[in-house]
Amino acid sequence: MDFRLTDDQEALRAGMRQLLDRHFGPTALRHAADPLAHHAPNAELTRLWAELGAAGLFSLRADESAGGVGLGLPEAVLVFEETGRALLPGPLVATHLAGSWGLVPGAAEGRVVVTAMDAGRPSPDVTSPPGGTAPDGMLVEHLEAADAVLVVGDGEVRLLETTGSDLAGAVKDGEQAGSPPAAAAAPAPVPVRSVDPLSPLHRVVARPASDSRPVAGDQEEGPGARRGQRSGDGVGQEPGDGPEERLPTVAGRGKWLPAVDVPGKWLPTGDADVLRREAGVLTAAQQLGSARRTLEMAVGYAREREQFGRPIGTFQAVQHLCAGMLVRAQTARSAVYAAAVTQESEEAYAAKLLADEAATSNARDCLQVFGGMGFTWEAEVHLHLKRAWLRAEQWGTSAAAEERLAAALL
Amino acid sequence: MDLTCTPEEEEFRARLRTWLARELPTLPPRPDPLDWPARRAYDMDWQRRLHEAGYAGLHWPEDAGGQDATPTQHLIFLEETEAAGAPYVGAGFVGLLHAGPTIAAEGTAEQRARWLPPILSGDQVWCQGFSEPDAGSDLASLRTRAVRDGDHYVVTGSKIWTSHAEVADWCELLVRTDPEAPRHRGITWLALPMDAPGVTVRPLRTLAGSTEFAEVFLDEVRVPVTHRVGEENDGWRVTMVTLSFERGTAFVGEVVACRRTLRLLAKRARKTGRWDDAVLRRRLGRLNAEFTALWRLIQWNVSEAAHGLRHGGTGVPAEGASVFKLRYSHARQELYDVAAAVLGPDALDLTREWTRERLSSLSYTIAAGTSQIQHTILAERVLGLPKGR
Numbered sequence: 141m142d143f144r145l146t147d148d149q150e151a152l153r154a155g156m157r158q159l160l161d162r163h164f165g166p167t168a169l170r171h172a173a174d175p176l177a178h179h180a181p182n183a184e185l186t187r188l189w190a191e192l193g194a195a196g197l198f199s200l201r202a203d204e205s206a207g208g209v210g211l212g213l214p215e216a217v218l219v220f221e222e223t224g225r226a227l228l229p230g231p232l233v234a235t236h237l238a239g240s241w242g243l244v245p246g247a248a249e250g251r252v253v254v255t256a257m258d259a260g261r262p263s264p265d266v267t268s269p270p271g272g273t274a275p276d277g278m279l280v281e282h283l284e285a286a287d288a289v290l291v292v293g294d295g296e297v298r299l300l301e302t303t304g305s306d307l308a309g310a311v312k313d314g315e316q317a318g319s320p321p322a323a324a325a326a327p328a329p330v331p332v333r334s335v336d337p338l339s340p341l342h343r344v345v346a347r348p349a350s351d352s353r354p355v356a357g358d359q360e361e362g363p364g365a366r367r368g369q370r371s372g373d374g375v376g377q378e379p380g381d382g383p384e385e386r387l388p389t390v391a392g393r394g395k396w397l398p399a400v401d402v403p404g405k406w407l408p409t410g411d412a413d414v415l416r417r418e419a420g421v422l423t424a425a426q427q428l429g430s431a432r433r434t435l436e437m438a439v440g441y442a443r444e445r446e447q448f449g450r451p452i453g454t455f456q457a458v459q460h461l462c463a464g465m466l467v468r469a470q471t472a473r474s475a476v477y478a479a480a481v482t483q484e485s486e487e488a489y490a491a492k493l494l495a496d497e498a499a500t501s502n503a504r505d506c507l508q509v510f511g512g513m514g515f516t517w518e519a520e521v522h523l524h525l526k527r528a529w530l531r532a533e534q535w536g537t538s539a540a541a542e543e544r545l546a547a548a549l550l
Numbered sequence: 551m552d553l554t555c556t557p558e559e560e561e562f563r564a565r566l567r568t569w570l571a572r573e574l575p576t577l578p579p580r581p582d583p584l585d586w587p588a589r590r591a592y593d594m595d596w597q598r599r600l601h602e603a604g605y606a607g608l609h610w611p612e613d614a615g616g617q618d619a620t621p622t623q624h625l626i627f628l629e630e631t632e633a634a635g636a637p638y639v640g641a642g643f644v645g646l647l648h649a650g651p652t653i654a655a656e657g658t659a660e661q662r663a664r665w666l667p668p669i670l671s672g673d674q675v676w677c678q679g680f681s682e683p684d685a686g687s688d689l690a691s692l693r694t695r696a697v698r699d700g701d702h703y704v705v706t707g708s709k710i711w712t713s714h715a716e717v718a719d720w721c722e723l724l725v726r727t728d729p730e731a732p733r734h735r736g737i738t739w740l741a742l743p744m745d746a747p748g749v750t751v752r753p754l755r756t757l758a759g760s761t762e763f764a765e766v767f768l769d770e771v772r773v774p775v776t777h778r779v780g781e782e783n784d785g786w787r788v789t790m791v792t793l794s795f796e797r798g799t800a801f802v803g804e805v806v807a808c809r810r811t812l813r814l815l816a817k818r819a820r821k822t823g824r825w826d827d828a829v830l831r832r833r834l835g836r837l838n839a840e841f842t843a844l845w846r847l848i849q850w851n852v853s854e855a856a857h858g859l860r861h862g863g864t865g866v867p868a869e870g871a872s873v874f875k876l877r878y879s880h881a882r883q884e885l886y887d888v889a890a891a892v893l894g895p896d897a898l899d900l901t902r903e904w905t906r907e908r909l910s911s912l913s914y915t916i917a918a919g920t921s922q923i924q925h926t927i928l929a930e931r932v933l934g935l936p937k938g939r
């Protein structure tokens with residue numbers, strides 16, 4: 141047993157840090173967050189994607205025979221930790237999964253932008269809704285820039301084309317004119333004013349399909365009710381083959397409505413649970429990177445800033461805030477790395493839960509250490525906090541993780 | 551990032567399991583937790599058995615009578631013994647985890663030959679006489695005086711919160727030998743026989759009702775100079791060499807035990823219907839995450855320690871030790887608060903399971919460096935923030 145990073149892993153992390161500094165350093169971050177700067181966000185993301193694709197971010201775990209780098213989840217976690225640290229924008233986790241799993245052609249190279257929708261319950265014994273689910277729809281990041289949406293449901297994964305008929309009113313810019321008319325059941329995305337300036341959001345609103353099953357409130361469908369497991373033979377099936385084909389099946393005691401009912405193409409992957417777990421671990425890694433970055437920022441500021449004739453870092457109240465941030469970051473680090481190594485679902489939930497907490501709480505404590513400066517748009521702190529809030533809603537909320545981890549004790 | 555064990559380590563685990571399965575059924579019944587002489591006898595019986603089987607002082611160096619096991623083997627040992635429900639180190643704590651390693655690292659050949667074998671064999675119990683009424687967190691301000699008189703030191707003063715003092719044979723004692731020197735420079739480490747004339751032990755009752763610690767009064771106690779470990783006035787350094795050891799791996803078995811308790815709590819809650827309370831359920835779920843992470847944090851610390859040892863360092867580095875202690879002591883207190891929520895009004899009944907542990911968990915944020923002190927250590931020594939005043 142040697143839990144520490146190997147020399148290769150250290151080198152990979154250092155290399156990623158340098159690379160991100162080149163492609164998305166402090167200046168680029170400031171520009172991206174500048175409300176007054178001229179932006180072409182989708183074009184900027186497309187360019188960034190090509191660079192990241194060339195660097196191997198999306199093909200990291202694909203087999204070398206398939207043009208990938210052939211690395212494992214622990215390495216991906218280190219790389220994603222760096223993306224969280226740099227506040228790199230974009231649907232990184234979704235495109236990485238699409239590329240590394242070979243789900244979407246072009247994703248591995250960064251030629252297409254893939255975002256995702258988490259449309260399933262994390263497990264049959266959990267009764268809380270999936271991440272991103274709101275009563276009136278599901279939030280999806282970077283939908284406009286995206287070429288496709290991975291819909292990760294209960295035991296199945298589908299792909300929606302943003303330029304085709306899968307969504308009502310094609311959202312990818314410039315391609316609206318030629319789009320075929322949307323299917324009757326196609327969900328309609330509505331732009332949302334995102335709290336995170338670097339993460340545009342859409343709310344994808346359900347449209348009742350004509351053959352809609354009575355899902356909510358159906359007493360027959362207890363929390364254990366699940367649709368039949370799909371196997372690979374459903375690939376590419378057309379929507380509308382009957383109620384069995386619809387997503388998702390969030391039928392928990394009628395407590396919430398089916399978030400969205402989408403058509404789209406079956407993907408030849410059996411294991412939505414594994415996909416979701418990996419997405420959770422990679423998102424946790426980003427949270428960890430953010431938590432360690434805000435700790436660094438707070439410590440740096442506490443050393444420099446003087447009040448009452450001495451650095452504020454000499455005040456115990458400030459010191460202990462910083463020490464608490466370190467404790468959170470190191471605890472989350474153990475959990476995230478262990479989840480990457482073991483790939484067990486309990487560890488993955490623990491990792492997401494603790495990393496969400498580390499990222500959000502560390503950003504807040506950092507903000508406190510920065511004083512009035514922390515409340516400005518200028519300081520980077522708010523960007524970390526806002527992104528941490530966003531990620532906390534993705535791929536397993538704290539509520540879902542706690543429920544799952546409680547159930548695992550029985 | 552490798553969490554697997556080598557074939558040798560797995561073999562070590564298998565052998566240990568076999569031995570535990572044979573040995574544990576032959577143990578005497580557990581003593582009354584309030585009866586310290588009986589507890590000493592029980593704990594030392596267990597230590598004797600470990601010694602005979604070759605498991606005593608696993609992590610000690612071979613020339614100190616130990617097995618020179620790797621930190622990973624030590625971790626496996628602590629994990630397996632706790633998982634099998636074996637006795638805890640108990641009264642052997644100070645001897646095995648602090649005084650012993652200090653003597654092994656800093657003592658002369660004669661001192662090692664004299665004091666280490668009886669620690670390993672379970673014949674002698676040590677206690678730790680560091681804290682004083684006016685020197686707690688600020689340990690370096692200790693005032694117990696030792697004045698040289700020929701080949702003896704004459705020691706006068708008092709110690710407090712000395713765990714197991716009632717049943718100890720020896721005390722690792724910090725005394726002031728040079729009152730003029732800067733605080734950290736005038737301290738000396740002595741081995742004090744608890745039956746020496748002039749030593750008075752007055753047990754103190756803890757809020758849990760037990761007398762696990764005591765006041766120790768020292769009235770012109772004569773301690774031979776040969777009982778000094780390290781140089782005169784070098785006691786601070788001598789002590790610190792092994793202090794992080796205590797903070798690093800001392801709680802491994804307890805974390806394993808906490809995870810078992812957590813599962814029992816969930817099952818109990820399910821049986822009594824309190825499981826339907828979502829707030830309680832989610833607290834249990836969060837604790838599952840906490841203890842899962844704490845176990846991984848231990849593995850991280852042990853990996854760092856093993857790496858350090860290969861490169862001439864000592865045990866667990868300060869960072870890992872303090873991070874772990876802060877998070878663990880908090881998690882343990884939350885665990886027993888959740889236990890109380892599971893028990894409901896029965897949490898007020900001291901004869902119920904978990905109620906005494908809830909009380910004793912309150913000491914975890916105080917003993918062995920308070921949480922505030924740990925935060926300061928992290929801020930100043932690890933994060934490099936400027937020293938406060």
Ligand SMILES: Cc1cc2nc3c(=O)[nH]c(=O)nc-3n(C[C@H](O)[C@H](O)[C@H](O)COP(=O)(O)OP(=O)(O)OC[C@H]3O[C@@H](n4cnc5c(N)ncnc54)[C@H](O)[C@@H]3O)c2cc1C
Pocket residue numbers: 456677678679680681682683685686687688710711712713714763913916917918919920921922923926
């Ligand atoms: C169960 C138990 C067993 C023990 N066993 C032993 C033993 O075997 N041998 C031994 O020598 N000692 C032992 N101790 C003593 C223990 O090490 C001390 O209690 C501890 O170091 C704190 O010292 P104190 O009690 O004097 O508290 P104080 O130092 O007086 O602290 C009181 C409060 O002030 C805070 N405080 C103090 N200084 C600072 C500072 N600089 N900054 C911020 N806050 C500060 C503390 O955090 C605490 O909240 C034991 C204690 C307990 C509870």
